[in-house]
Amino acid sequence: MSLEARGSIAEIGPASDGLVQAPAAPSSAGQRKPGRRLRRSVAEWGIRLAIIAVALVAWQLMSGHILPTYAVSKPTDVAQTLGSTLASSSGWADIETTVEEFLFGFALGVACGLTLGIVLGTLPATGRILEPLIAAVNGIPKIALAPIFILFFGLGIWSKVAIAALGVGFVMFYNVFLGMRSVPVPLVNVIRMMGARPVHVLRYVIVPSLAQPILAGLKAGGPLAMLGVIAGEFVASFQGVGHELQQASSVLNASGVFSALVILVIMQLLINGLLSVFDLAVSRWLGLERH
Amino acid sequence: MKLRGQPAFNESGGARAAGDSEPGLMPERETSPGQSATAGEAADSALLFEGISKSFGGISVLSEVSLSVLPGEFVSIIGPSGCGKSTLLNLCSGLTTADVGTTHFQGSPVTRINTRVGYVPQDATLFPWLTVRENVGLSLAIKRVSKKEREKRVGTWISMVGLEGFENHYPRQLSGGMQKRCSIARTMIYEPDVVLLDEPFGPLDALTRLALQSELLNIWRQTGTTFVFVTHDLNEAISLSTKIVVMSRRPGRIRAVVPVELEEPRDIYQITESQEFARLHGELWEYVRAEL
Numbered sequence: 001m002s003l004e005a006r007g008s009i010a011e012i013g014p015a016s017d018g019l020v021q022a023p024a025a026p027s028s029a030g031q032r033k034p035g036r037r038l039r040r041s042v043a044e045w046g047i048r049l050a051i052i053a054v055a056l057v058a059w060q061l062m063s064g065h066i067l068p069t070y071a072v073s074k075p076t077d078v079a080q081t082l083g084s085t086l087a088s089s090s091g092w093a094d095i096e097t098t099v100e101e102f103l104f105g106f107a108l109g110v111a112c113g114l115t116l117g118i119v120l121g122t123l124p125a126t127g128r129i130l131e132p133l134i135a136a137v138n139g140i141p142k143i144a145l146a147p148i149f150i151l152f153f154g155l156g157i158w159s160k161v162a163i164a165a166l167g168v169g170f171v172m173f174y175n176v177f178l179g180m181r182s183v184p185v186p187l188v189n190v191i192r193m194m195g196a197r198p199v200h201v202l203r204y205v206i207v208p209s210l211a212q213p214i215l216a217g218l219k220a221g222g223p224l225a226m227l228g229v230i231a232g233e234f235v236a237s238f239q240g241v242g243h244e245l246q247q248a249s250s251v252l253n254a255s256g257v258f259s260a261l262v263i264l265v266i267m268q269l270l271i272n273g274l275l276s277v278f279d280l281a282v283s284r285w286l287g288l289e290r291h
Numbered sequence: 292m293k294l295r296g297q298p299a300f301n302e303s304g305g306a307r308a309a310g311d312s313e314p315g316l317m318p319e320r321e322t323s324p325g326q327s328a329t330a331g332e333a334a335d336s337a338l339l340f341e342g343i344s345k346s347f348g349g350i351s352v353l354s355e356v357s358l359s360v361l362p363g364e365f366v367s368i369i370g371p372s373g374c375g376k377s378t379l380l381n382l383c384s385g386l387t388t389a390d391v392g393t394t395h396f397q398g399s400p401v402t403r404i405n406t407r408v409g410y411v412p413q414d415a416t417l418f419p420w421l422t423v424r425e426n427v428g429l430s431l432a433i434k435r436v437s438k439k440e441r442e443k444r445v446g447t448w449i450s451m452v453g454l455e456g457f458e459n460h461y462p463r464q465l466s467g468g469m470q471k472r473c474s475i476a477r478t479m480i481y482e483p484d485v486v487l488l489d490e491p492f493g494p495l496d497a498l499t500r501l502a503l504q505s506e507l508l509n510i511w512r513q514t515g516t517t518f519v520f521v522t523h524d525l526n527e528a529i530s531l532s533t534k535i536v537v538m539s540r541r542p543g544r545i546r547a548v549v550p551v552e553l554e555e556p557r558d559i560y561q562i563t564e565s566q567e568f569a570r571l572h573g574e575l576w577e578y579v580r581a582e583l
Contacts, residue, residue, distance in 0.1 A: 186416045189386055194430040194481070195406040204429070208420040286420040 073254035081259040085244075095263065098229060098241040101157045102271075105164025106225040110218065112165065113172025118210075120173075121180025131177070138170045142228055146235040160232035160240070167228040168221035172214070179213030180206070211286055215279045222271045230264065241267075335398075337362045337485050337517040338383055342392035344542075345378055351542035352378050353389070358536060358545060362484070365511055365518045367528035369575075370538030370546075371582050376521040378543075380487040383519070384410050397484065409478035409486035409516075413493055415470035417462040423449065423473050424458040430481040448476040452506060468499035472506070479510060485517045492527065504531060505559040512556065525579060529553075529571050530562050537578045547578045 056075045063074040085091035116134075120127035142163055153159040187205045196204070233242030241263050248256030338360040345353040353375040360366050368376045381387040382394045385405040394401045396408070417426050425432075428445040436444075449458055452472035462470055471491060478486060492500045508531060511518055522528050528535050529551060537546040553567055562568055 186412060186414070187418060190410065190412070190416050191429070191433070192404050193384060193386075193406060193408070193410050194433050196433050200433050204418060204421075208418075211420075 077255040078258040081255040097239045101160040105161040109165035109168025113169040117176025163232040164225040164228035167224040172217040175213040175217035339395040343389045344391035354542035367532040374538040375543030409483035411488040415474040452476045
């Protein structure tokens with residue numbers, strides 16, 4: 001079969017549906033108002049910082065007069081404690097420990113949840129049999145499992161890793177497992193008719209259509225993993241930011257408590273920020289960005 | 292070639308294939324009516340349905356349907372909703388199998404997914420995470436055609452359907468008509484001998500539909516592909532086809548097979564004004580109305 005080149009559509013012209021002049025072209029639209037977006041963003045951040053500043057000032061003033069210092073401390077004291085923590089090597093050792101526990105727990109949980117979700121999603125019978133059992137285990141509060149993990153893994157990092165992994169793992173599993181159900185069948189049919197083998201179906205249909213559930217799972221799992229780590233450190237540990245927090249509260253060291261809290265909040269914000277950037281990058285790459 | 296304008300209309304509900312005096316693009320055959328398809332007949336046809344019956348969940352959708360489609364024909368299948376038109380396409384593509392009867396594709400029975408036909412579904416069904424260029428070239432990427440060859444053919448087909456300038460756009464950035472063009476290009480690019488189209492222009496507005504019909508005819512003329520086109524639009528069927536198959540209400544049987552002889556080359560925008568068009572329309576409308 002020989003195909004003639006252009007000529008055939010001369011009478012129609014290119015895409016003369018009349019509906020689309022220039023399509024969405026988000027890049028050009030974005031270029032037109034970066035100034036406006038930037039200014040708006042700066043303004044919003046300005047307001048946020050102002051609110052934080054007002055709260056800090058109020059806290060400083062109320063402490064000692066309206067609120068007892070031993071309970072709430074003062075921004076100035078907290079800043080001092082924070083400063084000395086960050087200046088000391090033991091402070092950084094705590095931070096490193098917590099970060100390590102988080103990273104391992106997160107990675108482990110994501111890997112297990114992803115694999116289990118795909119496997120059970122691909123084998124319907126196995127999935128049906130095992131899913132209620134998984135739900136049952138998920139129903140056990142992680143905090144109740146913490147002592148068991150301490151017994152298994154000891155006081156070191158692995159007990160915290162296990163708790164974190166459990167939290168993330170279940171979220172990931174469910175997102176992927178249910179995501180497998182909404183893999184678009186028409187696309188699978190189309191690609192199979194092109195002669196696709198299972199690896200092609202995986203690459204062109206399944207993995208891209210799982211991208212959104214996976215990203216959602218990551219964003220939900222991040223903070224959850226952190227919670228697991230801290231909870232584990234509370235129960236039993238000898239190092240870590242959560243450990244320090246718990247120690248400080250047990251001796252009524254309010255500034256120590258708040259100092260540790262500040263560190264935790266910053267860590268959570270960083271995790272969230274990194275995951276959001278990752279989310280956006282993957283969405284762009286897959287042509288799925290939402291704006 | 293001298294063609295007679297008699298519909299092959301069989302009271303018992305099956306359109307005879309090679310057997311009796313069905314006019315059209317086929318030469319006269321020696322076989323007598325009533326004979327079931329021979330191996331030779333199956334081999335000559337692009338597509339052959341023999342005594343197909345099919346039910347879904349207890350509801351009979353097709354009943355004793357026999358039909359042959361010859362290479363190079365443009366066959367439209369029209370009929371009321373639920374009469375099994377799409378099921379016939381799915382039988383040909385291997386996405387489903389008949390309860391009774393066999394489907395033959397180029398002489399051999401269809402037993403699994405048929406990768407030698409093209410399928411243009413009702414929705415464009417493009418891959419949302421691939422660009423136009425990647426969507427069109429997908430079948431070649433799967434068949435591991437070399438990158439250079441792939442790019443050349445993708446370029447040719449993107450021009451053929453008039454999507455130049457949109458190669459790097461994602462489907463959600465395209466209008467419905469453009470997505471449909473992309474879907475057609477993606478199917479035609481691996482040059483299947485037979486292309487199945489399931490009401491492809493249904494969801495489009497009237498003007499876009501005319502434009503795409505015209506393009507489809509051009510493609511048909513240039514490539515000589517066999518087209519099997521399901522539609523509910525009588526005008527569309529008459530404008531495009533060389534043969535029209537009218538299906539009855541569910542359970543679908545073949546009511547009539549009508550050859551269409553209109554002046555070639557056809558101009559979609561003017562064809563509805565010809566006398567022959569009106570005559571055909573009147574004749575077919577009688578069959579269609581009876582099934583509503």
